[in-house]
Amino acid sequence: MTKVYARGDSPEKPPFQKLRLGVVGSGSLGGAIGGNWVRAGHEVVFSSRHPERLEAKARKMGPNASCGTPLEAAQNADVVLFSLPYDPIPDLADALPDALSGKIVINASNQPFDRAHPLSIEAARTGLGPLTQRLFSTARVAIAFSAVDAWDIAESYGRSTPLAVPIAADDPEAMTMAARLVYDAGCVPLVIGNLASSRSFMRGTGPFRANTDLSGLRRAFGM
DSSP states (O other): OOOOOOTTOOOOOOOOOOOEEEEEOOSHHHHHHHHHHHHHTOEEEEEOSOGGGGHHHHHHHOTTEEEEOHHHHHHTOSEEEEOSOSTTHHHHHHHOHHHHTTOEEEEOOOOOSOTTSHHHHHHHHHOHHHHHHHHTTTSEEEEOSTTSOHHHHHHHTTOSSOOEEEEEESSHHHHHHHHHHHHHTTOEEEEEESGGGGGGGSTTSSSTTOOOOHHHHHHHTTO
16 A cells, blocks of 8 residues: 655655656756666656757666657656656647556646746646646646756765755655655655645745755755
């Protein structure tokens, strides 16, 4: 039975389990997260609209890294990370419902900077988590890595005091998987709550880009 975590929990690091992971949006953030997943031993497919531009990066990472289209990344993965500007996410969600059906989607993307953008308005009203779940209606969504910087993730791997990452999910399995993959990226997870609780670490909040350790992140949330 999957454990249900409460606000402020930091689940223990589980034994490593090799997974096939897809990264949609392989820039600085997706590259840092996915790169650390490869270092941990996962098979990772990095994807973008121009996958040929990712070939050199994947070769440098070794045989567990490959590149492809977003559809290929979604079809062949156990879990899919979205780490790109939020504007194209509705179109991607419309294009990938079958490939993502029943899978766990981890969203690391933030709402558009333009506060008048319809997606920004909805995110401000409901939270980034509920917005993302509405778009990826066939998947089980978790919010993770959205409130930390790519450089800090890359530098956290192997550190004695790792970067703390807030996570939110409605689905207990999605929460557990998000926590596992935060650990495998060289960071430590902090459970904030359900998807609606993602409002508390969106852009413009105190915990957003706090880029601190677990005790510091707890203080940022007033825990």
